[in-house]
Amino acid sequence: EKFGLGRAALPEEIAAWDRDIRPNGTGLPEGSGDAIVGEEIFATRCAACHGDFAEGIDNWPELAGGADTLDHDDPLKTVGSYWPYLSSGYDYIKRSMPYGNAGTLSDDEVYALLAYILYSNDLIEDDFVLSKETFFDVEMPNAEGFIIDDRTETEYTQWTGEPCMENCKDEVRVTMRAMVLDVTPEEETTPKPAQEETVGAGAASFDAELAAKGEKVFKKCKACHQIGEAAKNRTGPILTAVVGNPAGAVDGFKYSQPLKERAENGLVWTEEELVAFLAKPKAYMKGTKMSFAGLSKQDDLAAIVEYLKSFGV
Amino acid sequence: APDPLITKVQPWAQGFGDGVDETPYGLPIEYESDVVRRNVEWLTADTISSINFTPIHALDGTITPQGCAFERHHSGAIDLRKEDYRLMINGMVDTPLVFSYADLERFPRENQVYFCECAANTGMEWAGAQLNGVQFTHGMIHNMEYSGVPLRTLLQEAGLDTAGDLTNKWVFVEGADASSNGRSIPMEKALDDVLVAFKANGEALRKEHGYPVRLVVPGWEGNMWVKWVRRIEVMDGPVESREETSKYTDTLENGISRKWTWAMDAKSVVTSPSPQAPITHGKGPLVITGLAWSGRGAITRVDVSRDGGMSWQAARLAKPGEQKALTRFYLDTDWDGSEMLLQSRAMDDTGYVQPTKSQLREVRGLNSIYHNNCIQTWLVRSDGEAENVEVS
Incomplete structure (x- = not known):
């Protein structure tokens, strides 16, 4: 059954790569930070894309705002309005941010940045010190906002069986045309040489x-x-x-x-x-x-x- | 008049063509240079974290050539040599292991054809007909023959006795690129059909598809097919990473969001005629063709409507549907030159029937982005030009 291939992973190697943080806090490191410190780090490391106030620039993600918009048209999904677990924030910032320079933030910096993002969402005060110990004092507003895939009950039962083949509708009208919006990319002409x-x-x-x-x-x-x-x-x-x-x-x-x-x-x-x-x-x-x-x-x-x-x- | 292409000796019939080795690794001939991936610039802030689209309007059969198969990167397509590649298996296993690329090639391997569809495919069409081309509405999909080692084999090599009862266990998989895309997969799926793949369509994976090694998670949303996969951790619960909470979840009308919507439901689309592939030959014999697939099984039937869904007729499947792979369908017909509202409707071996846009909206509302498998409509005018429309 075993092939005897590969070699044992060394503890240092596992420690270097196994950095994921779980919803129950497993993996959270020592360290701490608050929004005041976080704001400064955010300004130099994050604001170029996410904006000074975590409001997002151009198409880059907004990190703050959107409270109580999830049941409206075009809900604004941010860390504050949408994310169910604070652990995902730590996990993502630590491993994947800043964009283009991933993995360069210290644990204190990550705590401080996360505190600043929470503060920008009015979820903590600016003197709240975020750490492993205080992590679960923060309530994520949308923690209860998720259900597990229920398509089996809500969709599959009604969309199963022999479909209609003839006289399925009395009439058909065109209700919307893509031409009206006209957002389809134009075919590129030959690339413009330097100006x-x-x-x-x-x-x-x-x-x-x-x-x-x-x-x-x-x-x-x-x-x-x-x-x-x-x-x-x-x-x-x-x-x-x-x-x-x-x-x-x-x-x-x-x-x-x-x-x-x-x-x-x-x-x-x-x-x-x-x-x-x-x-x-x-x-x-x-x-x-x-x-x-x-x-x-x-x-x-x-x-x-x-x-x-x-x-x- | 006689056709000079026939009556006159043409240069290609007189002199030489290229010798062998003219292109040691060939590209498509220049006359096909429009069959390329395309990007929608306004969709994302930056091409390094973005997506482009397979030119499915111009392809036939089911296998997607790697060179035009859509790309999705979160932090760019990285350069990773086989020699520098490592795969770690850790967590609740008997012996945490590290494999080199050469190690992976020594395990028994499988060849399987699967489609990979981004959860956001057709996502821009939720609120209404928006993009005028099947490449843009349905091109976040490709279908390749993968060669790789079952994930099950690698997990067993590390040993799962430590994990105990496997029914509530998960694996967390992550990539080696800077985005470190991480996804949690239930152990049942991990032990079922997931592959750790290193070849596609017979050759090495392309850089943009995760060279040298990617995960293949048949039938499930593309984001889980982690590229440059470097670590697989056995766990007693999901990580709930950014990519499985804040992204790839579906917000319903009441503001509650569905998560763990992994399987891609049955879907189909007419690829020709379509806005990028108009009818240019006028009345008479017309081949209507398209693709169908299901992440929960095999396609058993595809129906085509020419009147916007009032009546349907069964199309011909080029081959019997295969599990979690693209199926090509044809309706060989005679066109009288009148306007058509072309639709296709797929069924899979669970009995599921592809829903209309309004059926989907009735259940999910208008705010969903992902997992849109609605029936698509093309308005084909009498001049043969086609347009993306919505119908009542």
């Missing part, structure tokens, strides 16, 4: 085809960086006209200490410096906030710089 009009002094050495490749590479950056006219700072600063300009110069972005120091010492994002940085960000600049692992392919590095150049130099 030539924004190409400045470096135009002589600009390679539009390479930039188009760089646009694809830039997908790896898009979770944190925006570029172009309407770009805003998110987890990372906007990258419009970054090439050839001084580092650390984007208004309103909180740079890491090491980057600030390098900027003060005159670092300019020349193509060479960008290539060195993007190849191995953490080696190039110890302590950088940029969590990106780096681009290992020379082709990708050249392409991304060319793409960045297409937004001004």
Whole structure:
């Protein structure tokens, strides 16, 4: 019956991967935090997507609000209004957040962030210290809001048996048409080459085809960086006209200490410096906030710089 | 006049074509370049945590080529080499184990064809007809032949004596990517037909489908088919993770939500003609075709209506329905050029009949997102163009 394959998992290995938190609190670590501390962490680590007040930006999830909306049209499902277990919040933040930099929050930080989210939902006071010990003092409003799949009774019995084949309805009318809404994606035309009009002094050495490749590479950056006219700072600063300009110069972005120091010492994002940085960000600049692992392919590095150049130099 | 394609010697009939090895791993010919996955940009904030859609309007048969099978990632499709792959089995087992990829290849394995459908497939259509194309309304599905090891075999290798009574036990499965997608599965299912799969349609899984190893959970919602599966823990209860509480649950009209709605109910759709596949040949012989599937068994019958559900006729199944796999149906007919309201209705071997949208709404209200298996209607006009509509 046994094949004798595999090897025994070591306790350290199990401890490293077995991080799930159960509804009864199994797995909750030591540590604590409150909403006041959590608010600061939230502002730097979460707000770029979830908004300063956990209200969500664009299509990113709202984490707060929506109380008593579940039986209305378009209910707002948030941690406060919908989530039945607080444990899912700890479990998810600890293992999967922040988006693009998962697993980097300490246990104290997770408790503090969760406290801030609860506070944003008016479920605790700002001085409430969340920990393993106080975890179950928090009442989740929708804890009783779930039933186990009841399709067997509510659906299968009435939708079983020989269906109607003839004269099933007296008349049929069209009641709604997708054309009216018109939200179907249009077929894409050939991808637009990099915007030539924004190409400045470096135009002589600009390679539009390479930039188009760089646009694809830039997908790896898009979770944190925006570029172009309407770009805003998110987890990372906007990258419009970054090439050839001084580092650390984007208004309103909180740079890491090491980057600030390098900027003060005159670092300019020349193509060479960008290539060195993007190849191995953490080696190039110890302590950088940029969590990106780096681009290992020379082709990708050249392409991304060319793409960045297409937004001004 | 005689057809010059016949009467004149054509270049392809005179000179050479490509030699072997021109493309050591081939792509579809350029004339089929529109048969690709597509994404609906407004659906999600970011393509790294998003979904795209299989071009089912342009496919035939039942097997989905990997290269155009829909993708769903929560934190992007990761690069994970076989050499770096580890699978841990821990929790209530006799000996917690770690397997390498090479270990997995030494267990007896199975080949099975199953569909994988995202719980949100057709979800945008709850409130009304919205997207004009079967790729977008029904394309969160693919159907592949998987080669892999039954999860049962791996659990038995770790030993389940410690777990005692298995009827109230669960496994928690999680992926190796940054989203760490984790789902709880009842032990009964885990020991039944779940596979730890490493090949699909005969070749290695694609990166976007979880290379080198993914879970296959036949008939159950796609979110449970954890990609890059790295850990399976035997437990005495579910984890109630974010993906099984705040997501993939169905909120009913009274505000109460259903959870653990794992099985994907019987469903079908006409793939051609459809908005992306209009009739271009005019009156006369017309092949109406589509797909049907059931997460609770095998498709036994598909009926097609051309008048919006007033009358129905049984379609021809290309092959007898298989358990938890796509079935292709055809209605070989003669079109007189008049307008049609095309629908299809699937039945499975439990006797279940695919419901209409209004039947579903009567039970679940208008706020559900997931598990929409309603009958779909295409309005086909006399010029052959088709449109996504709802009918009374």
